[in-house]
Amino acid sequence: MDYLKELNPPQREAVERTDGPVMIIAGAGSGKTRVLTYRIAHLIYSKGIDPFHILSLTFTNKAASEMKHRIEKLVGLEARNTWMGTFHSIFAKILRVESDKIGYPSNFTIYDTDDSKSLIRTLVKEMRLDDKVYKPSVVLSRISGAKNRLISWSAYQADPFVRADDEAAMRPRMGEIYQKYQDRLFKAGAMDFDDLLFNTNVLFRDHVDVLNKYQQRFKYVMVDEFQDTNVSQYLITKKLASVHQNICVVGDDAQSIYAFRGADIQNILNFEKDYPDLFVVKLEQNYRSTKTIVEAANSIIDKNKAQLKKTVWTSNPDGELIELIKATSDNEEGRIVATTIFEEKNNKKLNNSDFAILYRTNSQSRAIEEALRKMNLTYKIVGGLSFYQRKEIKDLMAYLRFAVNPADEEAFKRIINYPKRGIGDTSVEKMLVAAYDHDTPLWEVVQNAHSFLGGKAGSAVDDFATMIKAFQIDIERKDAYEVANNVAKQTGLLRELYEDKTIEGLNRYENVQELLNAIKEYVDNPENEDKSLGSFLQEIALLTDNDQDKDQTDAITLMTIHSSKGLEFKQVFVVGMEEDLFPSQMMMQSREDLEEERRLFYVATTRAMEKLYLTYALTRYRFGRLLNCEPSRFLEEIDGSRIKVNKKMTATREMPGALRREGLPGSQGFIGIKKAQPETRQPIQMKIHTPSPDFKPSNTNNLQAEQLVEHPKFGFGKVQKIETEGLNRKATIQFEHFGEKTLLLSFAKLRIID
Ligand SMILES: Nc1ncnc2c1ncn2[C@@H]1O[C@H](COP(=O)(O)OP(=O)(O)OP(=O)(O)O)[C@@H](O)[C@H]1O
Numbered sequence: 001m002d003y004l005k006e007l008n009p010p011q012r013e014a015v016e017r018t019d020g021p022v023m024i025i026a027g028a029g030s031g032k033t034r035v036l037t038y039r040i041a042h043l044i045y046s047k048g049i050d051p052f053h054i055l056s057l058t059f060t061n062k063a064a065s066e067m068k069h070r071i072e073k074l075v076g077l078e079a080r081n082t083w084m085g086t087f088h089s090i091f092a093k094i095l096r097v098e099s100d101k102i103g104y105p106s107n108f109t110i111y112d113t114d115d116s117k118s119l120i121r122t123l124v125k126e127m128r129l130d131d132k133v134y135k136p137s138v139v140l141s142r143i144s145g146a147k148n149r150l151i152s153w154s155a156y157q158a159d160p161f162v163r164a165d166d167e168a169a170m171r172p173r174m175g176e177i178y179q180k181y182q183d184r185l186f187k188a189g190a191m192d193f194d195d196l197l198f199n200t201n202v203l204f205r206d207h208v209d210v211l212n213k214y215q216q217r218f219k220y221v222m223v224d225e226f227q228d229t230n231v232s233q234y235l236i237t238k239k240l241a242s243v244h245q246n247i248c249v250v251g252d253d254a255q256s257i258y259a260f261r262g263a264d265i266q267n268i269l270n271f272e273k274d275y276p277d278l279f280v281v282k283l284e285q286n287y288r289s290t291k292t293i294v295e296a297a298n299s300i301i302d303k304n305k306a307q308l309k310k311t312v313w314t315s316n317p318d319g320e321l322i323e324l325i326k327a328t329s330d331n332e333e334g335r336i337v338a339t340t341i342f343e344e345k346n347n348k349k350l351n352n353s354d355f356a357i358l359y360r361t362n363s364q365s366r367a368i369e370e371a372l373r374k375m376n377l378t379y380k381i382v383g384g385l386s387f388y389q390r391k392e393i394k395d396l397m398a399y400l401r402f403a404v405n406p407a408d409e410e411a412f413k414r415i416i417n418y419p420k421r422g423i424g425d426t427s428v429e430k431m432l433v434a435a436y437d438h439d440t441p442l443w444e445v446v447q448n449a450h451s452f453l454g455g456k457a458g459s460a461v462d463d464f465a466t467m468i469k470a471f472q473i474d475i476e477r478k479d480a481y482e483v484a485n486n487v488a489k490q491t492g493l494l495r496e497l498y499e500d501k502t503i504e505g506l507n508r509y510e511n512v513q514e515l516l517n518a519i520k521e522y523v524d525n526p527e528n529e530d531k532s533l534g535s536f537l538q539e540i541a542l543l544t545d546n547d548q549d550k551d552q553t554d555a556i557t558l559m560t561i562h563s564s565k566g567l568e569f570k571q572v573f574v575v576g577m578e579e580d581l582f583p584s585q586m587m588m589q590s591r592e593d594l595e596e597e598r599r600l601f602y603v604a605t606t607r608a609m610e611k612l613y614l615t616y617a618l619t620r621y622r623f624g625r626l627l628n629c630e631p632s633r634f635l636e637e638i639d640g641s642r643i644k645v646n647k648k649m650t651a652t653r654e655m656p657g658a659l660r661r662e663g664l665p666g667s668q669g670f671i672g673i674k675k676a677q678p679e680t681r682q683p684i685q686m687k688i689h690t691p692s693p694d695f696k697p698s699n700t701n702n703l704q705a706e707q708l709v710e711h712p713k714f715g716f717g718k719v720q721k722i723e724t725e726g727l728n729r730k731a732t733i734q735f736e737h738f739g740e741k742t743l744l745l746s747f748a749k750l751r752i753i754d
Pocket residue numbers: 006007008011026027028029030031032033034035252255286287288565566567568606
């Protein structure tokens with residue numbers, strides 16, 4: 001077998017240099033991931049290394065499974081035994097084995113972001129703080145930032161700089177919340193995502209014998225997308241590799257796009273210091289994209305000051321010019337993208353899966369989805385509100401979580417009175433307070449609740465506890481599927497959904513069935529040795545946004561640029577190329593932030609193999625308001641000779657003459673385009689709006705005309721007028737997608753935006 005022939009000389013060198021520290025920092029599409037894949041194959045095949053001794057850390061679990069399959073093809077089934085996955089999934093597995101060393105049960109729960117925010121909301125309420133100042137998302141990102149830099153709550157409280165920051169932001173009690181948050185997680189036998197890494201560091205720091213064991217096990221350590229590792233991840237890898245020193249990291253500083261999550265470009269620079277005898281490989285040839293795309297991408301990233309110098313070139317043909325498309329509105333942008341894909345598919349005999357549509361924020365997908373649906377083009381959304389974030393799925397999962405770990409407070413709050421069994425909020429609060437005031441495990445309180453709740457609520461809690469105990473006996477004896485199936489039935493959850501005969505109800509019922517199918521699949525899969533419910537739950541908790549496209553249908557991929565890292569598609573559409581949207585207004589506080597946005601643009605363009613489209617709209621609904629937009633400054637930064645304005649598209653649309661503009665960007669710049677007339681919008685009957693995650697109805701007593709609001713079903717809108725008729729106050733609201741509606745304010749649930 002001559003797999004080494006499929007590599008160019010520097011790639012081959014990186015593959016063959018298996019021992020000692022190696023770093024590959026190279027441009028997009030130059031074969032970094034390919035080198036890692038072949039390197040593992042080479043270790044197994046030529047060096048006879050037991051796959052069990054190889055650890056490889058990837059950005060998504062999907063990337064890991066693709067890599068595994070590729071290696072399997074090269075060296076056979078043995079490859080399955082390599083340790084491959086995201087940092088979170090690998091170290092969650094290790095923590096499950098070693099949890100007792102740090103005082104956790106082995107069946108610890110993993111809290112997702114919703115659970116974390118809900119816990120923070122509870123704490124903020126208990127501390128009688130203002131949740132507008134201590135917003136759960138803000139508090140969580142502060143805590144997360146600290147943990148990713150390995151700052152514990154006590155270090156946080158002791159650090160005068162951190163304190164000064166919080167005080168300046170009028171949030172002096174942040175450190176206290178952090179402490180309480182960790183305490184509650186611990187008592188609930190739960191870890192959030194950041195804890196998986198933080199606690200691994202604690203484990204390795206305090207238990208040398210454990211560290212030793214894993215140092216011996218992982219003789220070869222590899223990290224893909226190294227530019228996006230944070231300090232916590234870097235330290236884990238460094239510790240693991242410190243005995244054998246066989247560590248290979250690959251990445252591209254130009255693609256570092258997770259600074260906001262604590263990724264630190266400094267890791268690349270430190271790496272050279274930490275390993276003085278480091279072997280550095282340069283890969284310069286791009287195999288992915290046409291010359292046009294490679295050159296355009298180079299011209300973009302050149303504008304960044306902070307970057308390591310490197311050259312990227314390709315021997316691929318020039319290919320087609322990049323096409324720039326202007327649309328009058330976001331809806332028209334969607335229509336143009338859909339028709340273009342339709343034409344390209346026919347002309348070039350492409351599949352749906354050859355196309356990707358990338359955007360800066362998830363909310364942009366709506367207009368695109370509508371247009372694709374109208375043209376009957378199959379698509380899938382990666383990320384966004386995923387299957388496992390749906391309410392009905394979270395409900396059943398909460399039952400399963402609680403049965404496995406009855407200390408799990410967030411799961412408890414979700415299910416104790418769902419389906420309704422007459423246990424009111426006050427009773428629930430009483431139980432939680434009892435647990436915290438007397439420092440008693442929640443499960444013990446629940447089992448004895450009748451003694452202090454009494455009456456109907458008391459006996460309802462009794463029944464609940466009996467039911468959970470029966471599930472726990474099941475868990476000991478049966479596989480995950482049998483248990484889950486039984487839980488869905490016994491709790492009344494399936495019945496509740498079955499009896500709801502609306503379309504949404506039916507959908508929810510089917511979703512729960514789908515979850516049960518997924519568990520069955522998990523149990524039937526011979527690759528999963530541990531078929532217990534606990535093991536299934538852990539797997540699900542660690543799914544990353546990119547892991548959920550299991551079905552094999554031929555579909556166009558829609559996703560944020562962030563999720564597109566490492567992937568490639570024949571044709572790529574980057575939509576919403578507008579100032580304030582991309583570069584994003586929200587992220588732009590400094591020059592560094594602009595550079596990070598630019599790297600994001602570099603990532604987007606370098607996903608394309610054959611053809612790149614860039615589109616922008618002149619008007620767009622954002623935050624419930626029709627806004628005029630200006631083309632993104634990034635469009636002017638691309639080498640003008642690599643791009644053409646799609647005249648056909650702009651000319652065939654009915655647009656005011658002043659908007660039709662010909663010629664290439666760059667020369668005069670086209671930021672000066674006259675503002676568009678807002679398109680007259682027809683209310684479109686479309687799917688019900690999904691309310692914002694933190695949707696909470698506002699007090700509307702002082703609601704006035706011109707204010708922007710969000711309605712849980714009709715979405716965003718602007719108040720036209722307020723009228724009073726007898727005792728009733730009515731608001732007439734122009735909704736973005738549902739037209740004008742008049743609502744009675746005593747009934748309508750509205751969130752006031754500003
Ligand atoms: N020597 C080679 N011969 C042929 N094809 C190659 C070679 N090296 C890489 N490729 C192909 O080029 C494409 C890009 O490779 P790969 O995904 O490994 O690049 P990368 O550097 O990891 O990119 P990114 O920075 O986007 O993660 C893949 O389709 C890969 O199979």
